[in-house]
Amino acid sequence: MSEIIWTDVGRDTARLLSRYIQIDTTNPPGNERKSADFLEGFLSSRSVQSTIYTPAPGRANLLAKLEGDGSERPIMLLHHMDVVPANTERWAEEPFSGTLAYGHVMGRGAIDDKGLGVMQLMAFGLLKDSGVTLKRDVLMLAVSDEELGGKCGAQWMVKNHWPDIQCEFVWDEGGTGTLGIMGDRPVFAVSVAEKRGMIVQLMAKGAGGHGSFSANSPLNRMVSALNRLKSSQWPVQFGEVTKSFLRNVSETQSFPSSWLVRNASMPLFRSFMVKKLASIPVINAMLRDTVTVTSVQSGAGMNVAPDSASARLDVRLLPTTEKSEFLRKLKSVLGDDSILIESAEPPPKIGSSAMDSEFYETLARVIYRRVPQSIVTPIQTPAGTDSRFFRQKGAQAYGLLPAVLTQADLDTMHGVDERISIANLELGTRIIYETLLELCA
Ligand SMILES: [Zn+2]
Incomplete structure (x- = not known):
């Protein structure tokens, strides 16, 4: 050889x-x-x-x-x-x-x-x-x-x-x-599990009308609902992979940050640490389901309130989230029963490697x-x-x-x-x- x-x-x-x-x-x-x-x-x-x-x-x-x-x-x-x-x-x-x-x-x-x-x-x-x-x-x-x-x-x-x-x-x-992303030591992140992608369609229909007096048009209702969605917080879950990840990357931090990162899921520090960790988008995505609006469609004439509006959401579920449980929460966050929610089937729940x-x-x-x-x-x-x-x-x-x-x-x-x-x-x-x-x- x-x-x-x-x-x-x-x-x-x-x-x-x-x-x-x-x-x-x-x-x-x-x-x-x-x-x-x-x-x-x-x-x-x-x-x-x-x-x-x-x-x-x-x-x-x-x-x-x-x-x-x-x-x-x-x-x-x-x-x-x-x-x-x-x-x-x-x-x-x-x-x-x-x-x-x-x-x-x-x-x-x-x-x-x-x-x-x-x-x-x-x-x-x-x-x-x-x-x-x-x-x-x-x-x-x-x-x-x-x-x-x-x-x-x-x-x-x-x-x-x-x-x-x-x-x-x-x-x-x-x-x-x-x-240079997590501390000053090289971090090799090996994926052992993944989120489950699901496309959700939202649809608002109803009376449109003259642009001068149609404040409750489907498009306005959709905008309000998406605003509520944008400012909502999805529940945090510390799964086994996330906990192991936090334990490992805590070594890149100096005390007391290292101790806090390692113990982020402890009730006493949880809300403080979740806020800190969630400010890093990739870590936020490890902690909770995420929803991103990827398309909004509506519009007729310049002075016409349109009679329909639709939106598409790119949803990424944690490995353990039930689709039905997520949709229930989504409906309550949108806060408008007149908006129809349709969703594709996410990949099945699979354990991590x-x-x-x-x-x-x-x-x-x-x-x-x-x-x-x-x-x-x-x-x-x-x-x-x-x-x-x-x-x-x-x-x-x-x-x-x-x-x-x-x-x-x-x-x-x-x-x-x-x-x-x-x-x-x-x-x-x-x-x-x-x-x-x-x-x-
Ligand atoms: Zn690729």
């Missing part, structure tokens, strides 16, 4: 990412077939066979396997090939150029999720090259359609091809390492070795990921981009000038490779 020169690996990973970004997989429409062919090309150059599944014309999912001796159940590396749209005019570089500059790879997907994809791909290739005997299969799955719900991607694979997967552990997106599994403990050990002084903690992701489909099948799924990102880096995700550093690509590939080696060899 020849020694791995990690700086070379970092550079190769960056070049691979640059080419991967150049394949435009904006979803819709996705067109991930081209990117699946690209990944297949890389894998076959390393003598790894892969299978491409076709859920719909132009769409694709790719599965590759390094065979183990079967004494343990498989582990699967998972990423999605599709990306969200990019508004070219606001970018410094063309979003699909994959420009390599200033030690970074730029372009849509650099963080979400092609960056993770190339780290996994390189680690997978290195594991193959190492020739070590594996005690479990190592799978790599690249899926389409994550950004729009996974109907052609992860959901489709689990529904139609679960026998090809049947893994014990999944390594997905959902968390990342950060620096274990915080003391062999996977989690191995990953944490490798991170502590590679990034001394860091803190590894479980979190509950505010957004949805493909992990839910695998958790529903009983797999333990963990979300982590093993990189150290600043707030400025994070702001580029789904935003403008998305980028990742070559140093992070090297670090992430190494963390994945060493974790796989310890878990599988």
